[in-house]
Amino acid sequence: MNCQCHVSSKRFSNSRFIELKDGIFIVGVELCALQAATYLPFRELVEYYFELCGVYSLGTGSSTSYNERFALTSTERLKQFFNSITRCDGLALARKAIQCVRDGCRSPMETAFVMMLTLPKSEGGLGIKGIETDYEVQVTAAAKNLTRRKKFFMDAYLKKSRTDIEYNGLYHDAEEDRAIDEERKNALASMGYGIITVSRYSFMHASAFVRVMEAIQRKESIRPSRLPKDFQIMQEDLRQFVLRRFIEEKKRIQKQLRQDSEDRQQIDLEKATLEGITLDDPTINEVRQSMTCRLSNPTAHHLPK
Known part of the structure; x- marks a missing residue:
């Protein structure tokens, strides 16, 4: 078990601890979140929250x-706890980090993308505050004939521009999934919502990602003149950070595929060598032709000595 020990002169109520067994306690989720702010960098802290x-x-x-x-806590509970205490190590960073966090993300990739929207511009994010994740929308009477659904859940809802940001991962290519997505798009459009779809490909490739973010900036009226001078560099740095696990996994898979290909080539080479030929032997065709000629003349084996 990986444990992190902390020493604090601050007194906390018993409700902030969980008793494992007689006399042995661990900190509760909210206190653990505060302690994490004493050693995690800002971006990692936001990701953890x-x-x-x-x-x-x-x-x-x-x-x-x-x-x-199930969610272990909520942004509201964390904010209430952070605001209930004063003069504590990590408190300022914890309060700053929780402002960038939203409830209900369903996967690390959703978290990664929402971080690109909520983190401050100085960190490479868009600094969007009016955003909700896993946002529920009831289908209105005007759209009820356009979809089989009674309600939708938006991955990320931009309140200012009434825009639904949808992240499509690996499993959105089936024909039925595409049909459902089209129904959803048509229904939401009739209800006055805009939709921006983010594919895994566009998130994983820098040039495609820039175009997606440009579309979001226009929806939210974020002018380029209000962005930091080196914003695109900072944005790409943040993208690399939030996708670091996925980028490393992609590299591991590519390395394994190359190794498998090399292993197959080596096996083929060894097999050919054992059979007495090499794959690049220019006389291989001559050998085959000679064997064919000998087999086509069966009397050659019975000539007198």
Whole structure:
């Protein structure tokens, strides 16, 4: 078990601790979140808070695997706790980080994209405050004949521009999924909502991602003149950060595929060598032709000595 020990002169109520067994306690989720602010950098802290308030749990190490679960806490509970105390290590950073967090993200990739929208411009984000995740919208009478659904859940809803940001991962290519997406798009459009779709490809490739973010900036009326001088560099740096596990996984897969290909080539070469030929032997055709001629003349084996 990986444990982090902390020493604090601050007194906390018993409700901030969880008793494992007689005389052995661990800190509760909110206090753990505060303590994390004493050693995690800002971006990692925001990412960690997203996980606490989301409905997924990351695997250990650099793995991209995750499990679904109920949210461990909420942004409201964290804010209330942070605002209830004063003069505590990590408190200022914790209060800053929680402002960028939203409830209910369903996967690490959703968290990664929402961080691109909520983090401050000085960090490479768009600094959008009016955004809600897992936002519920009831289908109105005007749209009821356009969809089989009674309600929709938006991955990220931009209140100012009434825009639904939808992240489509690996499993949105099936014909039925595309039909459902089209119904959703038509229904939401009739209800006055705009939709911007973000594919895994566009998130993983820098040039495509810039175009997606430009579309969002226009929807939210974020003028380029109000962005930092080196904003695109900072934005790309942030993209690389939030996708670091996925980028490393892609590199591992590509390396394994190259290794598998090299192994197959080596096996083919060794097999050919054992059979007495090499794959690049220019006389291989001559050998085959000679064998064919000998087999086509069966009397050659019975000539007198």
